[in-house]
Amino acid sequence: MNASPNPYQIKAFTFVARERSFSRAAHCLNVTQSSVTQHVAKLENQMGTQLFIRRREGVELTRAGIELFKITDRLATLDQLVMEKINDYSALSEGNIRLIANAPRPAMPIIAKYGELYPHVQIDFTLYDWTSAMSLLNERQVDMAIVTEPSDSETLVTHELRRSRYMAHMRSDHRLAKKAVLSLEELQSETLVLPGDGSLTQKVAQSKIREYGLKFPRVLKTTTFPMVKEALLHNLGVGLLLENSMYPSDKLVAIPVEEMPEDYRDCVVIPRDKKDLRLIKSFLGVCVEAVVSEESNSVGS
Structure with a gap:
């Protein structure tokens, strides 16, 4: 019969998983890094499986680690709630x-x-x-x-x-910047600037384009919202973005789009x-x- 893991092993594992680092976990727990490393190693020994993949830039959870963390993080949260009640x-x-x-x-x-x-x-x-x-x-x-x-x-x-809607964002000196409302059809001749794969904005924009049977021959995909803003400021195209999703700039304007009236x-x-x-x-x-x-x-x- 396998011995039960002790609370220190569980806590060490949970904080390494949270912080993605043995050194940061040790700092959070106010113990030495070697102590954290030993506790995790003993837990991996008991389970007979690796919980972390050690990389130069940090650690990554294995499949077993992900499943265990879903449980142990709840235990750590419960422990924190108990301490808050005790200390008031x-x-x-x-x-x-x-x-x-x-x-x-x-x-x-x-x-x-x-x-x-x-x-x-x-x-x-x-x-x-x-x-x-x-x-x-x-x-x-x-x-x-x-x-x-x-x-x-x-x-x-x-x-x-809050709720907001998608609008066409562009430079204030863009040829369409004075329009009160725009249609997606009007924007087809422009380069469409969007956040990268996995973004909600890209999914919504592509869905609308398919729905109305339109084609945008030039699409510029960027990695993040700040990169989208930089692209717009450099006049690389027009962005379909939620209103107020970026810090306001007097160099940019946002114009409602006829086909995108929905609130998000x-x-x-x-x-x-x-x-x-x-x-x-x-x-x-x-x-x-x-x-x-x-x-x-x-x-x-």
Whole structure:
């Protein structure tokens, strides 16, 4: 009969999986890296399988590691909830939130506001395409995400922040920039600038193009939203993007598109068992406040 893994082995594995690094896991646990390495090695020994693929740039979970992490991360979250109840935190003086988004806005204004209110909480923020963002959420690789039209899941909790529609973005000196409304047909002669594969924007745009039987002979695909903005600023084409998904620029304009009247939800998405963590609840509160403030400023301007 195999011996049960001890709590230290489970905790070491969970933090290495969370941080994708043995050294960062050791720092989080306030122990030596060799201690973390030994605990993980003993756990792999007991299970008779490798949990991590060690690479120069970090570690990657194996299939067995992914399955185990889905369980152990829940245990770590429950442990954190218990500690919060015991200590009854009255203020947030430290902590770490792993946050991702599929567009710079509304995520970045929210992060800025949260940093003002809770300067000692560390936020690890990365932009991903929509498909990768949903995958990371479902695999519990992040604490929360701000994504557009998230897919439904019983393991996730969704809070709608705002709604927006797709518009044609272009340089303010573009030949079509003075139009009140544009049609996709008018845009066919332009180079269409889109985020890369896996993005919701690319899926929506391609779906609309097929629906109306149109052809765009020139499509420029970029890796991220910031790259889309750079392409537009350099007058490389016209982008189909959600309104307010990028930081405003007086060099760019956004024009409604006749065939794209639908509203799309920007949402905060949280693994269900993390929703009551004090850090998560505080961030969600700031999300709502920041979006309301931004919309009020837009109306007033």
